[in-house]
Amino acid sequence: MARILTGIQSTGTPHLGNLLGAIRPAIELAHQSENESFLFIADMHSLTQVKEGATLRENTYAVAAAWLAFGLDTERTVFYRQSDVAEVTELAWYLNCFFPYQRLTLAHSFKDKADRLEDVNGGLFSYPMLMAADILLYDADFVPVGKDQLQHLEMTRDVASRFNHKMGETFVVPKELVRDETQLIPGLDGEKMSKSKGNTLDIFADPSALKKRINKEIVTDATPLEEPKTPEGSVIYNLYKLVASNDDVARMAESLRAGGYGWGHAKKALLEAVVDGFASEREEFNRWMSDKGALDAELAKGAKRAQEVAQPVLNRVREKIGF
Numbered sequence: 001m002a003r004i005l006t007g008i009q010s011t012g013t014p015h016l017g018n019l020l021g022a023i024r025p026a027i028e029l030a031h032q033s034e035n036e037s038f039l040f041i042a043d044m045h046s047l048t049q050v051k052e053g054a055t056l057r058e059n060t061y062a063v064a065a066a067w068l069a070f071g072l073d074t075e076r077t078v079f080y081r082q083s084d085v086a087e088v089t090e091l092a093w094y095l096n097c098f099f100p101y102q103r104l105t106l107a108h109s110f111k112d113k114a115d116r117l118e119d120v121n122g123g124l125f126s127y128p129m130l131m132a133a134d135i136l137l138y139d140a141d142f143v144p145v146g147k148d149q150l151q152h153l154e155m156t157r158d159v160a161s162r163f164n165h166k167m168g169e170t171f172v173v174p175k176e177l178v179r180d181e182t183q184l185i186p187g188l189d190g191e192k193m194s195k196s197k198g199n200t201l202d203i204f205a206d207p208s209a210l211k212k213r214i215n216k217e218i219v220t221d222a223t224p225l226e227e228p229k230t231p232e233g234s235v236i237y238n239l240y241k242l243v244a245s246n247d248d249v250a251r252m253a254e255s256l257r258a259g260g261y262g263w264g265h266a267k268k269a270l271l272e273a274v275v276d277g278f279a280s281e282r283e284e285f286n287r288w289m290s291d292k293g294a295l296d297a298e299l300a301k302g303a304k305r306a307q308e309v310a311q312p313v314l315n316r317v318r319e320k321i322g323f
């Protein structure tokens, strides 16, 4: 049996990139009977950016509701909030002591965030070791992630191997799982979709807000309505391909090429595909968000099971260290 583990930060409500790049594939894997899965909400990682308790809590609920709305079965998986299993911070400290400072300075995600964010704190810098602890604390074999997390996975493998080499076999060295077709979901500006870049397609948002964002944020060229257009390379078409059926995608491509079909029509079709295509998930999301008690109960159940696995692993590490 393979152990699968993955996490999502609670910096906001999950967007299309998180959902197609991480949540949906992770649920598919988690529900396969040969796998045992640990899925969690990385609220401690979010603390590097979000400093208001109420916002952090609300975001955590939104991430939990998104997993559940996409059909996660919490009987078949261990579903928990990172901060409920605080053992992870102890392991993160140990790992920090076994990883060269110099290697941390090479992290792309730190450099990228340090260039953009005002609050460049120490947590942001040692972020990869907390992530490594998330994974190593549960003896995970496979970690499904988007392409942007590959360097973090490399660091996890690296610190696990360094520790094993110095202190004797202790950690399972995990492997990443990246799906080709959903590797990197583009945002409304064609760059990687990311909350911190403000280019997200928020499928749980209210339709009028969604419409406003699609109309305002997706930039199109000025080709007149009646002229033929090239679908390939257009942000609208690329996003549409991710959310619409093959037949509808072929129809949009044909209409664009034929002329007499404007980018405004394509934007409308994209909005409809999101609102109608994810109608049941949107409904489920709202239902969970209106019952925080039920969300808390799900997460508490998961935390208990997670702790039962984490404790013996941590004891193994303490013994190796000599404590």
Ligand code: TYM
Pocket: 005, 006, 007, 008, 009, 010, 017, 018, 019, 020, 021, 022, 023, 042, 045, 130, 131, 134, 135, 143, 144, 145, 146, 147, 148, 149, 152, 182, 183, 184, 185, 186, 192, 193, 194
């Ligand atoms: P986070 O919260 O930024 O993203 C969660 C997951 O969504 C994927 N993702 C995307 N995939 C495709 N296209 C996109 N535009 C896109 N944007 C995000 C990410 O690759 C990720 O898989 N550090 C992690 C959270 C984390 C974690 C872990 C993950 C903490 N501990 C342990 C795995 C294992 C993060 O910031 O992901």
